[in-house]
Amino acid sequence: MGAVLELANVESSYGPVQALRGVSLTVPEGKIVTVLGANGAGKTTTLKTISGIIAPRKGQVKFRGEEIQGRAPDRIVRAGLVQVPEGREVFPLLSVEDNLRMGAYTRRDADGVAQDLAMVFGYFPILRERARQEAGQLSGGQQQMLAIARALLARPSVVLMDEPSLGLSPKLTKEIFDIILRINRERGVTILLVEQNAHMALKVADYGYVLEVGRIVMEDTGARLAEKEDIREFYLGMKSGGVRGERRWKRKKLWR
């Protein structure tokens, strides 16, 4: 299977601050690929660069062999690549239903949209209950569900997910990852996933990259990454107590 999405030496910056320093990665068709990294490593910037929200300074973003860097975001969505943004990027004064309709903005097939609407209501029954409410009145977690559901309504072939589990309960986090697996397996949707919950991410991912300070520093299959010592320590939170004890003593001293 070929690569549906390819990044080659992408450099992006916010004003004078360079956030990506040459990121290259490949997302094969029909797979789930995850990008791990600390806060501020450039994960979100990578996704934003792919979806056209930020124009890269250098490098290429190829979607199905075609260069898309610097293109307007709406054209990228039309091509079938949709991002689920981090946090609560909903339309606060529109009803939940209208929010979902906006997800299907680029589509013309009314029947298909109706089907998909039923599908996401199946995934998230709470959204059906709140369909007439303004999205701004939903709780943080419910807005997160709405953002995911809305992206699915575009019926994309590739989804970029930015922290889908942010602020969700353990039960919902499990459900979200089940949904991610389902849309990947049942509909063949390719997924590029950015997630703090590395446990979950590595469990579902076929392949993973590790991003640090704007550069890819490691890549491997999901299963093998989960076995690596460094990954276990820094991203999965399994570490020995020795280092910590020392830091703790230092901290006490600083406070007094």
Add this chain to the structure above:
Amino acid sequence: MTFFAVENLGVRFGGVVAVDGVSFEVKQGEVYTIIGPNGAGKTTIFNLIGLIYRPTSGRISFEGRELEGAPHHVAERGIARTFQNIELFEHATVLQNLLIGRHRHRRTSLAEEILFLPRVRRAELAQRAAVEKVIDLLELAHHRDSMVAGLPYGVRKVVELGRALATEPRLILLDEPSSGLNPEETDDMAFWIEDMKKELGITVLMVEHDMNLVSRVSDRVLALNEGRVIAEGTPAEVQSHPAVVEAYLGGDD
């Protein structure tokens, strides 16, 4: 005297009952955590305590007196909070953000400030020294003069905690302190929560989803669902409560 108590608290928005007769007590010096599914009313309770919403029923008392008035009265009583979605002053530096946390310790008048009397300068230096302690504790030193708007999510989260600590609260409300943090940063957060409790004597009331963090730092846990209390007890008790597993944790699969 109970330190902090919520009695029969209830609120409805339009026709929806968001919080329905919730009561609990927090003892001085403990870490008390509220868990529950999304939309269970956890953040709403925080907003009721902060007097951002008016409750339809019930009362909230802190150190024996009822909480009433506007949000700034809550802050003046010594209750600070952080927000689920980070509400910092974006166009100011980290230092200035923390200094606003010192607002309740302001002792100078406008007239003195216009003239910038020596007294104002001394007060400012004292505020600054107090803020530096927080900066030291949270290891924010090298972000001190950065604009908040350009900082990564994890750092902003810490800045917000710092701003709350700068008020020198007796009770701190943390709304999902670890959301969006990686395991390493969550670990730091756990240490800071323990520090607050043990070193600074601050009582912590928090909402959190990360059960590892919850069981590590909490003394007691309250579980909510659909605006009602479904369980209360030690972390272990609540985690094994069938209703909590059903509504919140989800079965193992």
Add this chain to the structure above:
Amino acid sequence: MRFLFKTDYDQDIRLFQHGGQMFWYGLLAVVLIAAPFLVSEYVLSQMQFVCIYAIVGLGLMLLVGYTGQISLGHAAFLAVGAYTEALLQSKGVPFVLSISCAALFAAAIGVIVGLPALRLKGIYLAIATLAFNVIVEEIITRWDAVTGGSRGMHLKAVQLFGYPLTSDASFYYLCLALTALACLALINILRSPTGRAFVAIRDSEISASCMGVNLAKYKTMSFALSAALTGVGGALYAHKVAFITPEQFTLLTSIELVTIVIIGGIGSLHGAVLGAAFIIVLPQLISMAKDFLPEGAPAAGVQSVVFGLILITFIIFEPLGLYGRWIKIRTYFQVFPFYRRGTFQRQRAYLKSERLR
């Protein structure tokens, strides 16, 4: 590029960050003080206007740029200051007292406007202040017995401690001194808890109040301070033009005042002063440019088109205002020859609803 090594908390607080700053501001002061001996009478007269507008601009900047409260009614405060001054002068009240009264009375009106404005946000606040402006204008026009109605009021030269300031230079020094005092007062406020509370309200009302900032108190305070400065500006303005009528304080004047703040650069005191200079110099430039325009075009129309075009072009190319442009030029020279092209590159920006603030 200058790097400041901080060794003392006091460094963040003090008036001048480093010696260079002190030097440049000192030089500026010397030039301004020497101005009456260097420039023509006409230029000096324009400089008086710049000072007066700068005081008003500073007042408006405090409200709009630092507290984030929009006002389209500041001409009303200007009018309150001007008429208070005119009335008190005609009653023989000494200048020091009358200008203080102008400031205090304007501040009091500011509180009256500020109080109902507490619950209003964004466009609603803008329209409420606009409505207030129209009402004040109408009151002044109709209250013939006190304000002289549309016949207007005449003012005599300022009498300071018994000495009449009849010469251009003396009045200029008065305006300059008051401008300097206004700047100093605002700098002091902005480096104190009150200024921080203002900025906090601008950035997030909800978290400001959760940090203990009394929203009602500080918003009203900001309105009062802003109105007081505008009142002082109004009093000086009345003396400068020597004849005031209600038509000088219409909504269009309010909009012009807001233009000062926007063109200068929101959220900077320098901007208020630069913006004031710009708004005074602009009509001169337009009238100079008129020689190059086709014969027979109506003067008012040309003026209006050119003013509009300059406003538009300016905002498109420099949304950060004059102060933003100045910073860029300064940075360019400071880091020369290492200026990176991307340093001030514009990012794609995305607007979010401000209705939910």
Add this chain to the structure above:
Amino acid sequence: MLGQSLQLLFAGVAQGCVYALVALGFVLIYKATETVNFAQGDMMMLGAFFGLTAATILGWPYWATILFAITVMAVIGMGLERVVLRPVLGYPTFTVVMITIGIGYVIRGIVTMVPGWGTETHALPTPFGNGVVRIGGAVIAVEQIAVIGMTAALVAALFLFFRFAKLGVAMQATSQNQLAAYYMGIPVQRVNMMIWGLSAGVAAFGGILLAPVAFVHSNMGFIGLKAFPAAVLGGFGSVPGAIVGGLIIGIVESFAGFHLAEGFKDVAAYVVVLAVLLVRPSGIFGETVSKKV
């Protein structure tokens, strides 16, 4: 007495419809871009002048004039978006507001420079004639009834558009969260262009409706200053609110002009808007949602 009151009421309603139309223009732009277009009144004036030119110089019939003015203004509106507003897309609202103030200055200046338009006052002929209708002792001009009828039709159409049409909803979505709109594949710039075209078209329509009532003049745009309070009174961002606000202001003015001393008529609108805002800080139909934290 009753007849007279009825008379005043109808005069107020007709005038109010005009305010409502201008207010609608404000609300449209606001709903779709969250900015307040200070040039709305001037665009209306410009539209009226185009109508005037078509009617008097070209001798076109009334309906063709309306169509012509709307088309020309819509194109101008889109052009303005492309040239002037797109560069500041995404900047704070206030920046855009200042630009619209600049546009207002330019339009007013240009109109005085066009030969034949100039600074004189013109009358625009209408096909409604000078007929009157008598209802319960009140005399109402057919012209006024036509104004009311056409306003109502336009409002209904716009309301449906924003409520149900995909483009209408997308316009609102864009204003509420530009970033999310981009993520959903909404062509934000094109949508923005359409909204400016639409609003300029509505302004032209309003200008022509207003012509028989207020005459065509280069300062006609200042009626926008009355329409502001109307839009705010109803609740900025609400289509029915603009109508109700316009009507209230029209009626209040009509009665104040008759019953109160001179001068009150001009400020009545502003007194009313202040009073209403004291009680309802977001106008009558304004959304009272607050930020969720």
